[in-house]
Amino acid sequence: MRGDDWPQASDAALVVAIARWRQEALAEAYRRHAGAVLALAQRVLRDRSLAEEVVQEVFLRLWNQPERYDPERGTLRSFLLAQAHGRSVDALRSESARRNREEKEARQTAESGYDLEHEVVDLTVAEQVRTALSSLHEGEREAIELAYFGGHTYRQVASILGQPEGTIKSRIRLGMRHLRDALGDAGVVRS
Amino acid sequence: MTWNPDMNELDELLGAFALDAVEPQEAERLEDYLRENPRARAEVEEYREAAAFLASTGADAPAGLWERIAAQIETPTGDQPAPLLDFRRRGGPPVARRRPRRRVWQWVAAAAAVLAVAGLSTEVVRQQDRLDDLQASQDALTVSLDPTARHFDLLSATDGSLAMRVTVRADGETWIVGEALPTPPSDREYQLWTIDGPAPVSVGVVGRDPEVGRFRTDVVGTRYALSLEPRGGSPQPTEVVAASPEQ
Numbered sequence: 001m002r003g004d005d006w007p008q009a010s011d012a013a014l015v016v017a018i019a020r021w022r023q024e025a026l027a028e029a030y031r032r033h034a035g036a037v038l039a040l041a042q043r044v045l046r047d048r049s050l051a052e053e054v055v056q057e058v059f060l061r062l063w064n065q066p067e068r069y070d071p072e073r074g075t076l077r078s079f080l081l082a083q084a085h086g087r088s089v090d091a092l093r094s095e096s097a098r099r100n101r102e103e104k105e106a107r108q109t110a111e112s113g114y115d116l117e118h119e120v121v122d123l124t125v126a127e128q129v130r131t132a133l134s135s136l137h138e139g140e141r142e143a144i145e146l147a148y149f150g151g152h153t154y155r156q157v158a159s160i161l162g163q164p165e166g167t168i169k170s171r172i173r174l175g176m177r178h179l180r181d182a183l184g185d186a187g188v189v190r191s
Numbered sequence: 192m193t194w195n196p197d198m199n200e201l202d203e204l205l206g207a208f209a210l211d212a213v214e215p216q217e218a219e220r221l222e223d224y225l226r227e228n229p230r231a232r233a234e235v236e237e238y239r240e241a242a243a244f245l246a247s248t249g250a251d252a253p254a255g256l257w258e259r260i261a262a263q264i265e266t267p268t269g270d271q272p273a274p275l276l277d278f279r280r281r282g283g284p285p286v287a288r289r290r291p292r293r294r295v296w297q298w299v300a301a302a303a304a305v306l307a308v309a310g311l312s313t314e315v316v317r318q319q320d321r322l323d324d325l326q327a328s329q330d331a332l333t334v335s336l337d338p339t340a341r342h343f344d345l346l347s348a349t350d351g352s353l354a355m356r357v358t359v360r361a362d363g364e365t366w367i368v369g370e371a372l373p374t375p376p377s378d379r380e381y382q383l384w385t386i387d388g389p390a391p392v393s394v395g396v397v398g399r400d401p402e403v404g405r406f407r408t409d410v411v412g413t414r415y416a417l418s419l420e421p422r423g424g425s426p427q428p429t430e431v432v433a434a435s436p437e438q
Contacts, residue, residue: 034256081246
């Protein structure tokens with residue numbers, strides 16, 4: 001594949017090339033997805049250098065274990081973001097991180113004001129995501145934000161919101177189902 | 192305290208699990224559950240894909256970080272062949288690598304001894320160099336998932352390891368994916384054969400380092416073999432190095 005062909009390569013083709021030790025293929029995957037991976041890790045960890053470590057881990061893992069990606073199961077982007085999210089949450093929940101986090105959260109509570117909509121920077125996707133999010137109930141949106149971006153377990157979310165665990169489990173599941181359906185209707189994800 | 196959830200309790204957790212929002216013990220149990228339950232696994236995958244949209248931004252790849260990654264990448268040097276992905280077998284039991292049974296070699300040896308048999312195809316199709324052709328790789332992947340295609344595993348004569356995979360579509364289009372094949376002597380290259388009658392028929396010359404290749408051919412058979420031949424191929428196999436086991 002010539003240098004200018006890489007941007008046209010599909011996810012599966014890129015990963016096959018990565019499996020053949022083609023560094024240019026990993027560089028292309030990085031070019032496409034590292035921005036989103038870093039942004040997600042940073043959102044969850046609220047720490048740039050920890051987030052950069054997550055980016056490195058995710059792409060090194062892609063290099064060393066490309067077979068973990070299954071094109072039948074989803075896009076490379078959602079695979080990398082799921083990896084990034086898992087690693088970020090693990091780092092967040094580790095002992096020392098917890099202490100730092102409590103301190104940071106105390107500082108940030110006042111200025112917080114973020115909600116899901118403002119995080120989506122890509123204008124071409126933002127409108128569709130906004131529409132999809134508006135189909136969620138307030139309780140669903142809140143639970144999903146605390147779980148996904150806050151890195152909390154559903155039990156912690158229940159405790160934060162003062163709701164029963166069963167209610168939170170259900171809100172998260174239903175909310176994700178509604179989100180999936182809305183994104184599918186918008187043609188943004190495969191339905 | 193052991194936790195013994197029923198299927199309903201596990202299903203209730205699928206949303207939280209997709210968002211990494213469960214306890215470690217729950218995550219372990221859910222991972223087992225998803226391995227056994229494709230419906231639940233599909234549900235989690237859909238939620239993860241939807242979550243990726245929440246996370247997805249148009250942010251540019253961070254500058255400077257790539258260099259740190261590139262510095263940590265190891266690329267094997269020399270003749271070490273690249274591992275090939277096997278999307279087809281994902282999640283299934285590991286394929287047992289059997290030594291080819293003696294009968295296979297006798298068949299090939301006997302067939303090779305037959306000279307000038309009518310029906311021997313003398314058309315030798317030379318494989319294009321596919322090393323840089325990612326489209327071929329992706330097509331090979333798609334073909335390997337085709338449920339109507341037939342698959343043949345060519346096992347090495349020396350150690351029974353997997354040498355090449357051949358996939359034959361219903362329309363006769365034949366794909367090869369080379370595994371860890373040794374580099375041949377400089378005056379030789381690999382040739383692929385099939386048999387659907389008394390004698391082996393050449394599918395084509397696959398080169399010295401076959402990775403992914405495709406042959407448009409009328410020649411389809413019930414068994415396949417790979418041999419080492421002088422450059423340009425031979426009308427009949429001389430040194431068979433791998434073959435698919437008897438069906």
